[in-house]
Amino acid sequence: MGKKVRKESETPCKETFEPLPVEGKNPATVVLLLSSPEEDILVKACEAIHTFAEKGDENKVSLLGLGALEPLCQLISHDNKLVRRSALMALGIMTANSDVKSALKKIDVIPSIIDKLSLEEDVVVHEFATLCLASLSVDFVCKVQIFDSKGLPTLIQLLCSPDPDVKKNSLETIFNMVQDYQSRQAVHELGGIPQLLELLNSEFPVIQHLALRTLQNVTTDKDTRNTFREEQGFEKLMDILSNDFSDLHIEALQVVANCLNDSESFQLIHQGGGLTRLTEFIITPNITEIQSCAVKCIARVAQSAENRKLLHEQNVEKVLVELLSVSDVTNITSILTKMMCECVGFLCVSGGIPEIVQLLNNESLVLREAATQALSNLTHGNKLNAFAVYEAGGHEILVQQLYGNCAGTVANSAATLGNMAGQGVIRCSILLHGAMQALVEPLKSTNVQVLVNTTQCLAMLACDTELQTAGGLQPLVNLLRSYHKEVLHNACLAINVCASDEPTAVEMCRFGAVELLHEINQSVKRRSSVSKLAMTSLLNSNLSVKYSLTGHLSSTDIIRDGFYDAGKVSLWRSEDSDFRGTV
Structure with a gap:
């Protein structure tokens, strides 16, 4: 038999399988198909994942756990257009x-x-x-990645897309990005303002809302406001404010409020009838949010003295004063009182102070604080306003506010009473309503502004022995230990005034006021002309202590009963010394 020879391998078969319908019911099986080399299978797998993910978050998380995300991210760059599209559809749904x-x-x-x-x-x-991108751009890191990848110019171009969904998604991404200053500036530089304004004419409310909200963010920048004005942005806003689509009015008014920081913008709005329209919004009942936005706009306008003249000509302040008496518009009255804090005297000519005084009894803590702040600013250096508050009975309510728990309200009330106490008649009435007793607790506060205003108020009110009787001398003297410059200054000022009453001065010496003032006056950083004055006043009202410390009396010092020579006393002593002056 001959030797067997191995046959050469035959040529591989070039025939393919007949089309095999794939029917997978398990998500894990479909995810495995994302690795297939066949494009038709990839398309069907992506479509199945898209459909499955649409049904809810639970399915999206399930697909994530099965590892669908990475292959989908790779397939969005596939050479086949159908594969790319199907993969992006699945990824877009999952990204939510x-x-x-x-x-x-x-x-x-x-x-x-x-x-x-x-x-x-x-x-x-x-x-x-x-x-x-709309889903991812809510995250700060993703916003930076979109910006660094030059995504913003492309997104702005897509605002002109014929497809409303593309417009909406692009706009939503831009809105998320302009929360940051860098993107706000870039939208303006890339010419995005005209496109945003054009979207205000969209037939889809969601696009209109997003466009207005985006404009609200970008118009915080001055250069953007200039472009907004040049592109007839105000005319478009006034068209919105003049129509019956009230759902857009709030966002439109918020954009207007930003633009009213510029006098040129206000002139344009005024010339276009915008001021009249704002007034109409204010007096429109049952639309509190719109009223609130309109009042904010007026508050911006009222920052300028020139603009306030125009508001007066339009009788705007009378309309605003009437709002103060409405009990169910807390948000509006809060904004209004804040406006009066910032624009002193704006409403006084129209008799607004009595309405503000009434707000001191409001149940809202926020509103009461705003009212006290308004009164503090309105009475600062203004005798007429101080008397207006007095005639409205405001001083009596303000004294009661000193017992409150809100530090802002207490500080503002003390400041207002101090402002009013410059008038003799008002000061007497404030004291008659128990101001000294009411100021004792604020003297123990840890809030710096409360201490500053309370000590300042004391300096204006202090007389006779009322503060001593109320138990306020000890906490007042304790404030001499403060290292806060203004608190220390006002405490020294109050002690200087109180020291004019001899029994009060003696009592303050007993609490260690002389020692503390001596320490202050020895300090280069803490001493002042007021601390020296306080020391002098204390010693002049307590001659025994003065003689013990200085060894002499002046020709103006009149010795009365009770004076005695306690001998030379040094203030440079140990901490455990029990010297507190003589009585």
Whole structure:
């Protein structure tokens, strides 16, 4: 038999399988198909994942756990257009889930998504690519990635897309990004203002709302406001404010409020009838949010003295004063009182002070604080306003406010009473209503502004032995230990005034006021002309202590009963010394 020879291998079969329908019911099986080399299978797998993910967050998280995210991120850059589109559709739906968003931050997929926004791609790709970016752009890190990947110029171009979903998603992404200053400036520099204004004419309310909210953010920048004005932005806003679509009025008014920081912008709005329209919004009942926004706009206008003249000519302040008496518009009255804090005297000519005084009895703590702040500013250096508060019975209510727990209200009340106490008649009435007793507790406060205003008020009110009887001398003397410059200054001022009463001066010496003042006057940083004056006043009202410390009396010092020579006393002594002056 001959030797067997191995046959050469035959040529591989070139025939393929007949089309095999794949029917997978398990998500894990479909995820495995994302690794298939066959494009048709990839498309069907992506479509199945898209459908499955649409049904809810639970399914999205399940797909994430099965590892669907990474292959989808790779497939959005596939050579086949159908594969790219299907993969982006699935990824766009999944990205709405917070867990998926967190996972995508680690994959660095944003540059690939932005690449899909080119004009070569179809509208569906644009829709789901921008949907991905809209979901991701709520995160700060993702916003930076979109910006650094030059996504903003492309997104601004897509605001002109014929597809409303692409517009909406692009606009939402831009809105999320302009929360940061860098992007706000870039939108203006890239010419985005005209496109944003054009979207105000959209037939879709969601796009109109997003456009207004985006404009609200970008118009905080002065240069952007100039461009907004040049692009007839105010005319477009007034068109919105003049129509019956009240759902857009709030956002439109918020944009107007930003622009009213510029006098030129206000003139344009005024010339276009905007001031009249704002007044109409204020007097419109049952639309509190719109009223509130309109009042904010007026508050911005009232920052300027020139603008306040125009407001007066339009009788705007009378309308605002009437609002103060409305009990169910707390937000509006709070804004209004704040406006009066910032624009002193704006409403006084129209008799607004009595209405503000009435707000001191309001149940709202926020509103009461705003009212006290308004009265503090209105009475500062203004005798007429001080008397207006007095005639409205405000001083009596303010004394009671000193017993409150709100530090702001207590500080403002003390400041107002101090402002009013410069008038003799008012001061007497304030004292008759128990101001000294009411000021004792604030003297123990840890709030610096409360202490500053309370000591200042004491300096204006202090007389006879009322503060001593109320138990306020000890906490007042304790404030000499403060290292806060203004608190110490006012405490010294109050002690100087109180020391004019001899029994009060003696009592303050007993509490250690002389020692503390001596220590202050020895300090280069803490001493002042007021601390020296306080020391002099204390010694002049307690001659025994003065003689013990200085060894002499002046020709103006009149010795009365009770004086005696206690001998020379040194203030430079140990901490455990029990010297507190003579009595």
